[in-house]
Amino acid sequence: MIDVKVPSPGESITEVELANWLVSDGDLVQKDQDLAEIESDKATLMLNAPKSGKISIDVEEGTTVSVGDVACRIDTSVKVPDEEEEPDEAEEEEAQQKKEEPKEEIKEETKKEPESNASEKAASQSDKKSDVKNDKVRPTPLAREKMKAAGLSVDDIVEGLKKLSVSDVDAVIEGVSAKPSMGGSEEPDRSEKREKMTQLRKKLSQRLVSVKNETAMLTTFNEVDMSGVMEIRKKYQDKFVEKHGLKLGFMSFFLKASALALKMRPKVNSMIDKEEIVTPQYVDISVAVQTPKGLMVPVIRNVDKLSLAQIEIELKELAKKARAGKISLEEMSGGTFTITNGGVFGSMLSTPLINPPQSAILGMHNIVERPVAVDGKVEVRPVMYTALSYDHRLIDGKDSVGFLMDVKKMLEKPENLLYGGGDPLADLLNL
DSSP, X not given: OEEEEOOOSOTTOOEEEEEEESSOTTOEEOTTOEEEEEEOSSOEEEEEOSSOEEEEEOSOTTEEEETTOEEEEEETTSOOOOTTOOOOHHHHHHHHHHHHSOSHHHHHHHHHSOHHHHHHHHHHHHHHHHHOSOTTOEEOHHHHHHHHHHTOOHHHHOSSOSEEOHHHHHHHHHHHHTOOOTTXXXXXXXXXXXXXXXXXXXXXXXXXXXXXXXXXXXXXXXXXXXXXXXXXXXXXXXXXXXHXXXXXXXXXXXXXXXXXXXXXXXXXXXXXXXXXXXXXXXXXXXXXXXXXXXXXXXXXXOGGGSOHHHHHHHHHHHHHHHHHTOOOSGGGSOOSEEEEEGGGGTOSOOOOOOOTTOSEEEEEOOEEEEEEEETTEEEEEEEEEEEEEEETTTOOHHHHHHHHHHHHHHHHSGGGGXXXXXXXXXXHTTO
């Protein structure tokens, strides 16, 4: 019997929440199998099985535990069959003997049973199978006891779930007792659902409130004609996918353009540390990713040095880790600037909140065809509204507006990205 202890998400974290068990008490688990989700105020990580065996759970879901506490135990003396394991020679021989047994004896036994009994038996078996609708649902031990005391089965609780918690059972017990009598009109559901706030959500709430209270935040807006970027994606998408194995998105253009604009306007890449202004000589951009657990901001390092393909690869890998809850604290620490894309949810315009200790954040929005004036004529162009929220204690209007203008120019003429955001014709003329 070995102890499985709660891992440490980081040096400064002493308590975490055991958010969700992925297995039930008494299950057989494989080595390195994910057992539970552990939530801290900064990230979600997995609790893995160090050995194969039979699990005994010591901590209920939703419990706050200290780092190093025993979350469960694994009895390694219980043999866990490997799904990929080949049957041994004895098993193969036994199976072969069963195949070679004469079928006449089976036929004779079948004849002895009356047809009516056989049909009744088959019907009863089919009834049993149809009765059990949720045979894959696994309630927790405490939930199982409550179900037994209330006289409820799994099918009474819910269909299609793989696990039931105590709150699920309580909700059904209240619902059953509140059912209207036969023939009566059904009353509208005016109940309330309550759930405990996760550690990640608590920390996010505190940070958002502190940003509003501790910064002089302003937002400036601009619009970008996305025709140039969309034309590049349309023309080179197939070749890009063939060479790099993934699609060319809009985010990589914004990351690259922002990185180059930050190099031109280092104040936007700076931050305040007590009474000092810290200006990194590198550009590490945090990208806001919406996950089932809340908003996470993995960081892409040295964006100004990366190609669009390298940015897309990094972005895809980090987003995948964040949504799976497998991202590390190191991969979310140290950003100098943030980009958030509300456009994927249909947002036309917003004022994004700064991600401290950074001093600015760029908000992307949806692309909509709008009438615009081009060379004295009205044309319909795909336009995106952009927003830059910034800390006015550090960044003046000139740098904030200039930053958005730099990004706008590079996106409307993507070839400028090859010249560090500069004008290639000006370089050609040595101007």
